[in-house]
Amino acid sequence: MSAAAADLEALYASFSNLNMEGGWHRKVPALWPEPRANFVPHIWHYADVRPILDRAGELVDTEFAERRNLTMFNPVEGNIYSTVRTLVAAYQMVKPGEVARAHRHTPNALRLILEGRGTYTVVNGKQVEMRPGDVLLTPNWAWHSHENLGSENCYWMDFLDVPLVHLLEPMFYQPHPDGVEPAPERVESAPIAFRAEDIDRDLAAAAPDPAQGGLMAITLGPVELDSIALDVIALDPGQTGGEVRETSNAIYAVMAGEGAVDIDGQRMAWAFGDTVAVPAWRAHSLSAGPKGAKLLKVSDRPLMKKLGWYRHAGAGEAA
Numbered sequence: 001m002s003a004a005a006a007d008l009e010a011l012y013a014s015f016s017n018l019n020m021e022g023g024w025h026r027k028v029p030a031l032w033p034e035p036r037a038n039f040v041p042h043i044w045h046y047a048d049v050r051p052i053l054d055r056a057g058e059l060v061d062t063e064f065a066e067r068r069n070l071t072m073f074n075p076v077e078g079n080i081y082s083t084v085r086t087l088v089a090a091y092q093m094v095k096p097g098e099v100a101r102a103h104r105h106t107p108n109a110l111r112l113i114l115e116g117r118g119t120y121t122v123v124n125g126k127q128v129e130m131r132p133g134d135v136l137l138t139p140n141w142a143w144h145s146h147e148n149l150g151s152e153n154c155y156w157m158d159f160l161d162v163p164l165v166h167l168l169e170p171m172f173y174q175p176h177p178d179g180v181e182p183a184p185e186r187v188e189s190a191p192i193a194f195r196a197e198d199i200d201r202d203l204a205a206a207a208p209d210p211a212q213g214g215l216m217a218i219t220l221g222p223v224e225l226d227s228i229a230l231d232v233i234a235l236d237p238g239q240t241g242g243e244v245r246e247t248s249n250a251i252y253a254v255m256a257g258e259g260a261v262d263i264d265g266q267r268m269a270w271a272f273g274d275t276v277a278v279p280a281w282r283a284h285s286l287s288a289g290p291k292g293a294k295l296l297k298v299s300d301r302p303l304m305k306k307l308g309w310y311r312h313a314g315a316g317e318a319a
């Protein structure tokens, strides 16, 4: 080793002993030209999940499991929880007579109801029926419980910004001291409730949205969720959306119909109740089968916008 090389080795050893690294010396770069493909596109099929939820319903009761939920983890190396970088999605089921006890947490949450009548969610003392096609919010620190007062199993999807809270650290969680909130007030409408029929009415009057590949879309709101945007996208029979690529991380949930998403040269077919992970900066386009389709898009766009990091590219036209 030359004298100069030996001097450099000594230099590297001196800062590595201090838990430091030289910007010119690091093996892994800290900056790169545009978003890397980390999390991967992935699909989960409700048809696979439903029988598993039913079996869990026989074996795992809500006394023991505060929530009977199955979370979807992205199959990227090292990940055991997140669906995309900032968000997690789960399927949950509550049987007749069961209660998922009240708690509150700093992560924001929302639910898309898939099947079953007669189940109520109580959010900050307001009791709201969970009906198929509804989107119901549980904002940061709101008390919430779910109780099935009917005769049918209730199946829904949960979306939470737990991975974001893990990253930033402000996690707080409390079980309700009384198990459930005492004397809830039953209401038909509430700022946290977006009803299926209202969504459909607004969609029928919607215009093509260039940000959603030129498909008909509405943004639910105002939503009491600081980190999450909710778009509902409708596709006519046989319609194909333009290609969309954006810095926000998204999860699509299929509210109705069948179709496919083309993403990075890969095609994934979806049907009712399916969940599709579309990580940041993945060019993708949606297309519907012969009956058309409706999807809920859950994304971290508000964060990207607030921080000045929202970028979007796409054709903006549907075919």
Ligand code: GTQ
Binding pocket: 067, 069, 090, 091, 092, 100, 109, 144, 158, 160
């Ligand atoms: O229903 O309150 O899937 O707190 C994950 C965490 C559902 C809920 C989940 C939760 C809930």
Ligand code: FE2
Binding pocket: 103, 105, 109, 144
């Ligand atoms: Fe919760």
